[in-house]
Amino acid sequence: QKEVEQNSGPLSVPEGAIASLNCTYSDRGSQSFFWYRQYSGKSPELIMSIYSNGDKEDGRFTAQLNKASQYVSLLIRDSQPSDSATYLCAAYSDNDYKLSFGAGTTVTVRA
Amino acid sequence: GAGVSQSPSNKVTEKGKDVELRCDPISGHTALYWYRQSLGQGLEFLIYFQGNSAPDKSGLPSDRFSAERTGGSVSTLTIQRTQQEDSAVYLCASSLALVRGDINTEAFFGQGTRLTVV
Numbered sequence: 001q002k003e004v005e006q007n008s009g010p011l012s013v014p015e016g017a018i019a020s021l022n023c024t025y026s027d028r029g030s031q032s033f034f035w036y037r038q039y040s041g042k043s044p045e046l047i048m049s050i051y052s053n054g055d056k057e058d059g060r061f062t063a064q065l066n067k068a069s070q071y072v073s074l075l076i077r078d079s080q081p082s083d084s085a086t087y088l089c090a091a092y093s094d095n096d097y098k099l100s101f102g103a104g105t106t107v108t109v110r111a
Numbered sequence: 112g113a114g115v116s117q118s119p120s121n122k123v124t125e126k127g128k129d130v131e132l133r134c135d136p137i138s139g140h141t142a143l144y145w146y147r148q149s150l151g152q153g154l155e156f157l158i159y160f161q162g163n164s165a166p167d168k169s170g171l172p173s174d175r176f177s178a179e180r181t182g183g184s185v186s187t188l189t190i191q192r193t194q195q196e197d198s199a200v201y202l203c204a205s206s207l208a209l210v211r212g213d214i215n216t217e218a219f220f221g222q223g224t225r226l227t228v229v
Binding site (some may be wrong): 031032034036042043044045046049051088090092096097098099100101102103104 | 217
């Protein structure tokens with residue numbers, strides 16, 4: 001079983017719509033959760049961090065964490081063509097100090 | 112420096128040669144990670160450092176791979192006797208520390224080194 005799993009996509013949404021990305025993790029020792037955005041040919045860029053249950057909003061991005069369900073999500077509101085990228089979910093575990101990544105979900109925003 | 116710096120940006124090497132990849136983390140960051148990303152694939156964890164110590168080397172793909180970090184700063188990933196399957200982008204990331212559930216664990220990536228073995 002992979003440590004971090006994401007819905008594989010690709011996900012295509014019209015401009016202005018909400019893109020919803022999901023992620024589950026297997027290590028209950030995970031305490032910190034992150035979403036990275038990776039444009040083609042570029043390195044991952046940190047866009048959201050979340051550490052406690054509930055929602056965290058930053059501009060058009062909202063991250064949600066449910067530790068009981070071992071579930072993390074990212075919502076992108078008012079999607080723009082510039083949001084077209086691969087989104088990586090990551091979990092940091094206190095058990096092994098490892099920052100593990102999901103395989104990523106590719107999002108395409110149609111103008 | 113302002114961000115994580117990796118060098119070289121691109122490296123083409125002949126099969127069987129040794130290569131060294133360098134990572135200079137953000138100043139003050141004590142934790143450092145190496146990942147490998149093959150074309151169209153996700154991030155494969157290789158190794159992490161807390162200070163100069165690398166407690167878990169199990170992510171390294173083979174004994175041809177080694178990594179060190181000196182002075183709690185710059186890290187070098189060495190691949191000996193390179194093979195074509197080593198071709199990938201090697202990414203380095205750093206964070207303030209390895210501390211429970213905290214902003215200190217936010218990791219920032221360098222631009223990567225694209226390694227091509229011919």
